[in-house]
Amino acid sequence: MPPVECVTNPDPRALLAQAAAGFLAGRPDCLLVLRQGILRDDLRARARAAGVRGWVNAALCTFAELPRFLGRTPRVALGDVERRALLAELLRRHATRVLHRPGRDGAVLRAVDQLVGELCAEEVGADRFRAALEAEGERDGFDRDRDADLADTYAAYLAALGDAWRDGRDTLADCARALRADPAALAERLGGHRSVHVLGLQDLRGGWGGLLHELARHPALDAVRVFSAVRLAEGGAVSLVPPSPALAAISAPDTTRELETVAARVRALLDDGVPPHRIAVVAREARPAVDRAADALERFGVPVTVRRRVALREVPVVRAVTALLRGAGDGWTRHALAELAEQPYLACGLDAAVVNHVGYRARTTGLAAWEAALGRLEREARAAAAAAGRGDDDGRAARRFPAPDTIAAARRGFRAFAREVAVLDTPRPLEAWLEWMARLLTDDPWAIRARTLALPGGDVRIARLDLRAWDELAQVVAAWRDALARWGDDGRPLDAAAFAARLDELLEGDVILWSDHEGAVLVVEALGAAYHEVDHLFLVGMEAGRFPRRAPASPLLDDRARQRLIAAGLPLDSRETWERRERQLLDVLLAGASQVTLSWSRKDEGGREAIRSVYVEELALGRQLPAAAIEEVPASRVLVPGRRLVADDAAAAQAAHGARIELLRRTTAPSPWNGAIADPALVAHLARRFGEDYRWSPTQLESYAKCPWAFFSQRVLRLEELAEPDDDLDPRARGTILHEALRRFFERLPRPAWLTAELLEDAGDALEASLDAAIAAQGDAWPGHPALAAARRTELLRVLQRFLVHEADFNAKHDNPRSPRRHAIRLGVVRHEVPLDDVTLERDGVRFRYRGTVDRVEECIDGRAGGRRFVGAADYKTSRSSTPARGASKGWDDGVVLQVPLYAHALHVTTGHEVARVAYRSLRDGETVHELQLWTIDRATGEPVPNPEARARLAAALDRAAAHVARVRRAEFPADPPASCGCPPFCHAREICRVAGGPRIEKGR
C-alpha cells in the first residue's frame, strides 16, 4: 500500500516540472490530475517548448474530470436546479420552526445549500450532523429551533436522495466509493500506469482526504503524489515561504484610472514584445472586476482571454420574462406596465406613454381597471378633440390628452396583452406555473428569442449572452419540473408574486461567456489563476475588504455556532481556515510570476475613501514592496497616457469642435448650444406665439427668470415631471383646500377684515366650518385615502390656526410704538381669489399682456390716510422656500421676484388706487416675504408718503419682466439659473439639461 507522498514547493513552475516530468519527456508515466484547465495549457506550452508534440491517450485530467479515470457509482448527481428545488421544498416542509419564512427564503436557501454541500462532500450522515448540533454548548431557544430545523431538513434531504441520487458536490466521495466497489476498473483505465500525480491541491476539503486515503490503499497503485505550494496537514495546510517576485504597485485615485493604468502598462509590455499569453490580469473576484479590467484592456487595443460571468437573473432576456411575473405579482401597476411596455424583448403592444398618462392621473391596478381606464381616456380624448373641432376652445383641452387614435391603438394592444397575461392573475399549483413557463419558452408568443438577435448597438456579446440565458432558463424549468415530478410539493396554489419569488431562488447561477481570443492576455479571477505561470502578473483591486475577501456571513450559523459544530467533529471551515486559505491563495499567485504589479484604488465605486489591502501593507513593511516601486497616480491626471482618445482625424476634428462648444457654453451666454433657437422659422413662430397678444401669467415670467431652459422645456416642449399618484392628499389639492378655507373664513368676518387676537379667540368654530366647507368643495369624497382623512384634516386645521395667529400678531404690531410696523398703512382683507383678466405693461419699448388671480386683496382702514384709497395684495405660498430665491432679497437683484411687483402694477391699473403694500405670505407660519411697502406713514407729519426705495425696486422689477419677455420673443432660453435660485432638485429638465458644470445646487439646500 503506497503512502501519499507530498511534494511541496512554493514555486508553481517547479511543481509543474516535477509533477509532469514524464509528460515533458514525451513518456507519460502516471495519471496526472491538474487543478484546472489552464494548467493543461501551461503543460502543453512547456511540452511544445521541450519539443514534445503531444501524447496519445494520455492519462491526463483536471480535478473536475476525475471520475473519467477513477470511476463513478450508479448514483445520479443532482444538478444545481434540482438540488435547490428539492432543498427549498424540504425547507418549507421541515424547517417550520424558524428557518422557513414565506418571502424571505432566498438567503436561507443559499446558506442551507452551501452547508449541505459541505456536509455531503465529506459524507456526513444525518445522525452525525444531528448529534453535532445537539452537542454540549451554549444555545438559546432560537438556536435550538434553528438546529432542529437544520437537522430535520438534512435528514429529509438524504432520505430523498436515497440510493439512487447524490448531492452532486460529493464527486470525490463518489469516486472513492467507486474505487472501493470495483478495484480492477482503475488499472484498466490507467492503461498500465501505477501512479497518480495531483497538482495544485491547496487543502483537503471537499472529500480530498477520503479520496487520497482510498487511492493510497488501492492495489493498482504504487505511488500517490500530491504536488502543492502548501504543506498539507491535518485540518488545513501550511504555507511555505513563497519565492519573491519583483514587486511594483500602482495607487490610483479611482477604479477606472487604476484599470486604465494597468492596461497602459500591459500595452507597453506587448509593444516591447512580451507574448500576450505570458501576461495575466487577476482580480480576487470575478464580478465586477474581471469585466471591467477586460474592458479597459480592450480600450487600449489589448486582446484578452476572459471568462465573463453574468448572474442569470440579471441577463436582459431573463429580466424580460421575470418582469411579466413581477407585473402580475404587483397587481399590474403603472410602473409594472410601463416597464413591460418599454421592454425591447417583449414588444407586447403596450404603449408606455398612454399607460403613464392613465397611471399618473389616478392609481390604477388590475387588468380590468386598466381596460376601463383606457376606455374612459379614449372617450374623454375624443370629446375634447370634437370640442376643439367645433372651436369651443382653442384646443387646450384636447392637448391634455394623447391623440384619440393613439389611445385606440394602445387599447387594442392592451387587450391583446391582457388576453395573454390574464392567466397570471389566477393562483395555481407550482406544476401549473412551470407548465406555463415551459409553454412561454417554447411557444414564445412575444417572439422574445428572435428579438435577442436584434443586436443592441451591434454588440454581439449581448446577443450571445441572451441566447445562452434563454437556453439556461429553459433548462432551469425542465430540471425544476423533473425535481417536482420526483419529489412533489404541497400542491398549494401560488399567486404570481409567490411563484416569482420561487423562480428567483432557482436563478442563482451565472451565464459564462468566453472571449474569442486564444493566447491573449488572460483576465481571470484569482482562483482560476492559481498555479498558473506567467512572466507578468497584474493583481488588481488590492483594497481592504476585497483581497483578502471577507468570510461570507451566513444568516444560518454565526461564528460561534460554526465553531461549536467544528468542535463537535464536523469537517466545516472556521473563519481562521478561511483567512489562511486567502493568504495561501495570494502566495501561490505571487509565486507563479516573475514580475508582479499590485494595484488599488483610493476610492470605491461609491466615491468613499478606500484603503489598500493588509497584504500590501505587509509587503511594504517587509520591504518586498519598496516605496519607490509604488506609482501614485495623481487625482489630477484625468487621462491615462496611452489611452486612445480618437479613432482618426475626423474624430479629432469633431472633438475639437466639441471642446469649442463646451468653452462657449461655460460663458452661459445664449448660443445654439445653450438655448438660443437658431432656426428662423422657429424663432418667428416663438416671436408670434409670445407676441403682444399672448397673455402671460406672473408665474410663467418667474419661471423664465429662474431658468430660461427649464421654462422652455416645460412651457414650450411641455415636459413635466410626473409623480406616482399615491393615496395621500396631493400638494395641489392641499393648497386649494387651504386657500379656499381662508377665503371662507375671512368672508365670515366684517369687511375689511382686521384680525385681532380677541376676534380669533371666538372664531374657532368659524375656522373649522370654513375648513370643512373647503374640503367638501373638493367633491363627494375626501381627495386622498379615507383612512388618512381625519389626520390630514387635523393637520390642515393646525396650519390654518398657526397662520391666523401670526396674522393677528402681525396686525397687533401696527399698534406697537416700538415696531417699525407702526408706520405701515393698515390694510384690511376685502376679497380673495380676485381675477386680473387682462393687464398691459410697456417698458423700454416692450409691450406685453398678463393676467392672474390675486389670492387676497386688501383695502386701507388706516385713519391716518386722510380718506385716500390705498389697496394691497398678498399671494399665499406654502412656505418661505416656495417663494422666488427661497425668500432671499438677492432675488430682487436677479430679477426673479416678479409676481409681487406685477400684482402691484395690476392693482394700480385696475383699481386706480395707490398700492400701499404687496407681499407673499407663507401659509406654514404666516411670514411676510419679499414685501414691497410702497407707501408708509411719515413719522414727522403722520401722513402717507411714497417709499422711494420700494418704488425703485418695483420699477426695476417691471423692467426685468419686460426684458424677460423680449428674450423669449428672441427665442433665447439658456440654461442659466441665477445665483439666488440654483437648480431645484425636482427640476423636470435635469435629464435634458447640459448646464456647464452640471446642475447648480440650489441656495439653502
Ligand code: SF4
Ligand atoms: S437643471 Fe438647472 S440649469 Fe438645468 S434646466 Fe433645471 S434649473 Fe435650469
